[in-house]
């Protein structure tokens with residue numbers, strides 16, 4: 230068995246910021262390929278299947294790279310399903326909390342697997358799936374999402390904790406048993422079960438969660454062909470126990486006679502791209518212990534998760550993160566990074582201490598900038614959408630530039 234060696238740690242960012250003009254997302258091909266190689270290695274050692282979660286990152290011109298390593302896409306809307314089908318390949322696995330009558334027939338055009346959030350949705354749409362299969366001969370797998378009521382450690386107030394109390398996501402064990410008691414054939418036509426319970430968690434978190442999941446739902450697994458472990462695992466981080474994951478997946482598959490599916494999102498683009506921004510102005514206020522840097526980007530428009538969850542850290546090249554206001558005076562050049570919209574709260578919730586004072590024209594390099602940011606960018610305030618660039622062999626390649634026409638087209 231090939232063991233990932235220290236030589237294969239994730240490469241450091243090598244983008245030369247001076248080569249970047251206005252604020253731009255710069256995806257680094259060598260780091261992207263490194264992350265994908267780790268995922269492919271897990272696939273090779275286990276025979277599991279991996280689908281790219283499009284909700285995390287969907288820069289489709291680069292699917293030609295991700296397609297070399299992964300099996301297909303995981304999608305959660307009709308638009309994502311079509312993008313996966315048209316631009317990646319035809320192995321499109323869809324889950325959504327609920328499907329609409331109007332969209333469902335179109336979803337069946339694009340998806341190879343449809344996962345339902347409840348027995349009610351499954352019963353409602355099963356006849357449509359059966360009719361489509363018998364009319365066209367197309368193979369469409371169906372699955373159910375389970376909710377093992379295992380939240381683990383929740384650092385984000387339930388925002389990204391799918392099994393927190395009150396969550397609408399997935400079928401709980403009591404509901405599962407009740408549905409089968411009412412209709413013993415309720416699982417007829419179901420090929421797999423799906424769970425997605427985490428965000429940014431370790432192998433040990435998965436191992437512990439799996440113990441609980443098997444205890445609650447294990448008796449149904451051997452009736453399935455596949456079990457989908459969802460996303461939320463930081464598999465490509467250097468300190469992730471990849472060999473532990475391989476052993477766990479192999480043992481699980483053997484125990485239950487199933488194929489494991491995984492839907493990595495963040496692990497694909499983790500640290501594989503930066504946002505290079507420019508300092509437009511510096512504002513000094515004598516009532517606070519920091520200076521304010523106004524950048525040619527917007528946290529509201531380009532990094533909304535950092536406003537929703539101010540506890541998230543944004544690593545910046547050459548700067549130390551300062552969270553505690555009492556610590557501010559220990560640093561000579563401490564800044565709050567703010568965006569260029571007129572929203573007063575268009576800023577990060579923490580501070581950055583730099584070695585040298587910032588001045589207009591300086592570059593600020595926000596690291597690990599791709600996951601969940603590019604997909605959520607808006608043109609709020611008419612603010613310029615950062616370009617998407619690819620950093621490859623020491624050169625920049627344009628992937629997408631945004632113009633006034635893009636802004637105008639969204640507004641009417």
Ligand SMILES: Cc1ncc(COP(=O)(O)O)c(C=O)c1O
Nearest residue numbers: 282285425460461492493494495
């Ligand atoms: C159903 C499902 N699968 C996969 C993912 C991808 O998760 P991550 O980007 O944390 O790996 C998500 C993220 O929310 C999800 O909801």
